[in-house]
Amino acid sequence: MPAKTASSSVVQVNSNYLKLKAGYLFPEIARRIKSFSEANPDAALIRLGIGDVTEPLPLACRNAMKVAIDEMGTNTGFHGYGPEQGYDWLREAIAKHDFQTKGCQINAEEIFVSDGSKCDSSNILDILGSSNRIAVTDPVYPVYVDSNVMTGRTGDANQSGRYAGLSYLPINAENGFAAKIPSEPVDLIYLCFPNNPTGAVATRAQLQEWVNYARTNSVLILFDAAYEAFIQNPDLPHSIYEIEGARECAIEFRSFSKNAGFTGTRCAFTVVPKGLKGKSDDGSDVELWNLWNRRQSTKFNGVSYIIQRGAEAVYSAQGQGEINALVSFYMRNAAIIRRELTSAGIEVHGGEHAPYVWLKTPDDMDSWGFFDHLLHNAHVVGTPGSGFGAAGEGYFRLSAFNSRVNVDEAMRRIRAL
Numbered sequence: 001m002p003a004k005t006a007s008s009s010v011v012q013v014n015s016n017y018l019k020l021k022a023g024y025l026f027p028e029i030a031r032r033i034k035s036f037s038e039a040n041p042d043a044a045l046i047r048l049g050i051g052d053v054t055e056p057l058p059l060a061c062r063n064a065m066k067v068a069i070d071e072m073g074t075n076t077g078f079h080g081y082g083p084e085q086g087y088d089w090l091r092e093a094i095a096k097h098d099f100q101t102k103g104c105q106i107n108a109e110e111i112f113v114s115d116g117s118k119c120d121s122s123n124i125l126d127i128l129g130s131s132n133r134i135a136v137t138d139p140v141y142p143v144y145v146d147s148n149v150m151t152g153r154t155g156d157a158n159q160s161g162r163y164a165g166l167s168y169l170p171i172n173a174e175n176g177f178a179a180k181i182p183s184e185p186v187d188l189i190y191l192c193f194p195n196n197p198t199g200a201v202a203t204r205a206q207l208q209e210w211v212n213y214a215r216t217n218s219v220l221i222l223f224d225a226a227y228e229a230f231i232q233n234p235d236l237p238h239s240i241y242e243i244e245g246a247r248e249c250a251i252e253f254r255s256f257s258k259n260a261g262f263t264g265t266r267c268a269f270t271v272v273p274k275g276l277k278g279k280s281d282d283g284s285d286v287e288l289w290n291l292w293n294r295r296q297s298t299k300f301n302g303v304s305y306i307i308q309r310g311a312e313a314v315y316s317a318q319g320q321g322e323i324n325a326l327v328s329f330y331m332r333n334a335a336i337i338r339r340e341l342t343s344a345g346i347e348v349h350g351g352e353h354a355p356y357v358w359l360k361t362p363d364d365m366d367s368w369g370f371f372d373h374l375l376h377n378a379h380v381v382g383t384p385g386s387g388f389g390a391a392g393e394g395y396f397r398l399s400a401f402n403s404r405v406n407v408d409e410a411m412r413r414i415r416a417l
Contacts, residue, residue, distance in 0.1 A: 025387035058322035064313035079305040086113025104241035122147035127291035132187040135167040139388030192224040199350015214249035229259035334400035340411035378413035
């Protein structure tokens with residue numbers, strides 16, 4: 001038998017990846033920026049595209065991490081593998097401050113600490129059957145769609161980029177960026193509030209309608225609340241578990257990335273209520289908590305002790321004051337963006353309860369055309385709406401995550417256009 005050569009390999013790939021559109025949104029943005037920067041090395045770019053924070057970690061978190069590092073240098077304080085679900089002291093702090101103080105009946109055992117809600121919103125598919133009918137809003141955070149494509153839960157994409165096998169729920173200015181209840185049967189739906197990318201929020205009445213629908217129709221809601229800290233109106237819910245009946249139909253994702261600046265240190269958590277059930281192939285009820293616990297225990301080694309100590313400090317009095325200041329800083333940026341764009345005659349949405357401003361592209365420009373227009377003429381980077389879905393065409397996202405100096409300068413440049 002002749003020896004194998006590289007070209008004769010018989011290893012099969014996961015062909016579902018070949019269904020993905022040419023490039024994930026943010027790598028495509030990076031590619032265009034790189035090309036522009038190489039041709040224009042002296043251009044001073046201002047990046048209001050990817051939602052990465054810019055301000056330093058809160059002092060309370062940094063100090064807690066420093067103490068934890070020193071502990072790790074002693075025999076008595078050293079920590080090796082931690083619990084895959086997270087240390088009890090962090091889970092208890094999360095349950096108390098983020099849920100129980102808001103009347104949510106969530107306990108520490110239902111909290112699973114992780115390295116990012118992006119990871120969790122993808123990994124949750126490990127415990128869910130591939131035949132589930134799935135609904136997403138349009139526009140939508142691309143990870144929800146692409147992770148379903150990668151795991152074989154969709155067909156191919158059509159010319160508009162929509163995948164067969166997914167139900168798309170358009171959200172736009174005409175419907176107030178509030179998706180309607182699906183008209184066709186679904187088993188699983190992704191909801192994100194405050195919404196990425198549109199910045200829209202949901203009222204208690206709107207979420208109650210979703211919960212009632214999910215309970216009546218045995219639908220599981222995957223609720224992404226990564227931006228809940230930016231909600232300014234005290235009457236708006238921060239968690240779906242503030243809604244009666246949500247424990248019976250929802251899993252919630254949260255993150256320390258945006259409120260506490262943990263994008264570079266990585267810490268988040270997912271809430272899976274005990275008693276939340278799915279169906280096995282034989283029709284019997286199965287607790288999703290047990291499956292997620294097993295999944296995490298098998299595929300995840302937990303977040304580092306040092307980082308979890310930093311996350312715990314978020315809930316100290318000092319930590320709360322510092323993250324509130326961070327949130328206020330970014331929301332002031334959002335207010336500046338809204339004001340300046342509105343003054344320039346651009347239609348704007350969002351930016352009031354979320355760090356994203358969702359704008360209508362001027363002069364009927366398509367979203368990638370507007371991206372290139374800003375990049376080449378204002379040296380400002382944003383995010384094309386079409387990258388979030390077909391219904392995002394004609395819209396554009398600007399992020400408030402940047403320094404005040406950069407936000408002011410970016411607005412000056414855009415208005416000058």
